[in-house]
Amino acid sequence: MNVNFSDLAGRSVFITGGGSGIGAAVTEGFLRQNARVAFVQRSDASGFCDDMEKRTGHRPLYISCDTTHTSALKAALDKAAEAHGPVEILVNNAANDQRHATGEVDENYWDEAMAVNLKAYFFACQHVIPAMRATGGGVIVNFTSISYMMGNAGYPAYTTANSGITGLTRSLAREFGPDNIRVNAIAPGWVLTQKQKDMWVTAETLAAHIDRQCLKKELQPEEMVEPVLFLASEASRAMTGQVLVADGGVVVTG
Template sequence: MRTVYDDLSGASVFITGGGSGIGASLTEGFLRQGAKVGFVGRSDASAFVDQMERETGNRPLFVQCDITNIAALQAAIDTCADTHGPITVLVNNAANDQRHATLDVDEAFWDWSQAVNLKAYFFACQAVIAGMKTAGGGSIINFTSISYMMGNAGYPAYTTANSGINGMTRSLAREFGPDSIRVNALAPGWVLTQKQLDMWAEPEALAAHLDRQCFKEHLVPDDIVSPTLFLASKASRMMTGQSLVVDGGVVVTG
């Protein structure tokens, strides 16, 4: 059972990385609320689009796009807005947490990591602001991570971007609050997507992380859907500039 938010029915939603991992679960979650969903991803998601239409009765709009190409990203946002109406919910979900050591990072890798994990977020926000103003408001949800809160090693360019997302979120919330545009961050813990299972979820690492959690159960993509829907809906209408942690109880905020 999932809470139904009446205001999300018919809402124009745009999700980056909406065809795989957590993003695919988000796309499905919004479709089941009756939202009009547009999403981008690097890989062809035509089969996923067909699957979602069969399973939800609601067909998303997919635009293939590399989000590091800002012109292409903003053009995709415009395409979805032209089709579905002004975007009133933006979910900046796409990210890449490729592991790396500080002494191995060169300028090209640094720039690529920031382009994926921070720069694209900013310019996606910029692209939806005018439409949200026209619509009388909106909700922006920027996905970050608990990685920087934990002080994790192994991907410093990624954790730097995570921290930057929170700073950006707070500044945009302050700037556009008078326009009834809410901007919040959502910080998942270690969510076991297929990519995580394939690349980094070694038994020892999983056991060590589970030991840190209050809940002794690993997170899965569906665990992130309901918190995102809450932040997108008017149920959270007086929340802005916040970072909502969903990690099974690893970090303590406040």
Template sequence: MSESDQAIFPDLKGASIFITGGGSGIGAALTEGFLAQGAKVAFIGRSDASEFAAEMGEKYGNAPLFIQGDITDMAQLTGALEQAQAAHGPVTALVNNAANDKRHSAEEVTEDFWDWMIAINLKAYFFACQAVLPQMRAAGFGSIINFSSISYMMGNAGYPIYTTSNSGINGMTRSLAREFGPDHIRVNALAPGWVLTDKQKEMWVTPEALEGHMERQCLPDTLDPEDIVGGVLFLASKSSRMMTGQALVIDGGVVVTG
């Protein structure tokens, strides 16, 4: 989808957005998608994304705030959210996007590996939600979008801690939607299908694996990071103001219902 095809959400202009892992893959597409709406974006990532941030600043005249840090370090994560507030005002849309789907079998999992995977894929999500709560209360509203995955719905093997976290994100999303709702804060999950990011192409996409997956999709096209942007913009905007505790699936029709 080209940039000109994206819907415009007027309430996102000037909005304060925070994205975890916003410098690469799906996260980079989200950063650009929000910038194209005129939003003020801050994002945290472990790898240096200063070049990407500068490129976005030149393109939109509105550079995102890149904060280099590790989301598994709670002090760094909460500190980044504080920096975002200082720069752009209270965060009113949090996108918990960063994740790691490192392949592993159940037999080889150690306690340390379990803790590391949970820290990235579930713990950081919860504490980002907790840390942004006072900011959204101050603003009087907010939207939290927690990235999950269709992997757990498919019962995929090869990364059981990742799928465990995905399922846990759904449960957490529903409970926080109930808890945060009285403050006009919405909490939804978004489950992408197999999005062909550069990382996926480099590490796990093979002709055989892709052919097998595409046979399960209703739609014949592969998913690109840009295909996820519209759903996130919708969930962040007031267009979805009465939608909370839900899981939006964007997967080309792999996990259809009915």
């Protein structure tokens, strides 16, 4: 990655799910911009932090946290602020796109899906906004998905939550724009993280999806980094309430 967003240097960044998949690529992207990065993840990420320090010269702050536990998420945000200063850039990335059939969803499953895919986004935003207001502004980038735009079947709780993320993004952008807080979302297409390869990708489904793309290529986690950095930087200072689609041209809007 050769793109340089100089205004990101020294900024306090907090990323949920920042130690694997797209989140890991985003963590590395911010580190290479010389930002101060903290991230949360349920699984141990100390080895990932060692690797990032070797590769970028900067070590991210890893905080073990299940984002569905709101009190733990708020405590992690406070810990990051103590280490790096008030969070200036929040990236809500952690999600679970587990496949499920409508008829098999019970109340507990629904609540758990909303907790990880939507509730955690709201309460992370709620918790960082006061400090952003006090310091004259900030940036929130929420990861959603093109799944709900496509009307995908096979995971209705997930697509519902992602639709809700778009609504949340637009509402917060309107409410806190006067405080110079920008809130945008990025909607990736089918990005071939290791999790996707291990759990969902088959030769047939991948070929069918790429056939729907304008760009006939497999999307990689690294290709989501520059769009996030753009939304976090002053390069997008006139943008808020937007959903930036990065899907190889499946969902063509305008």
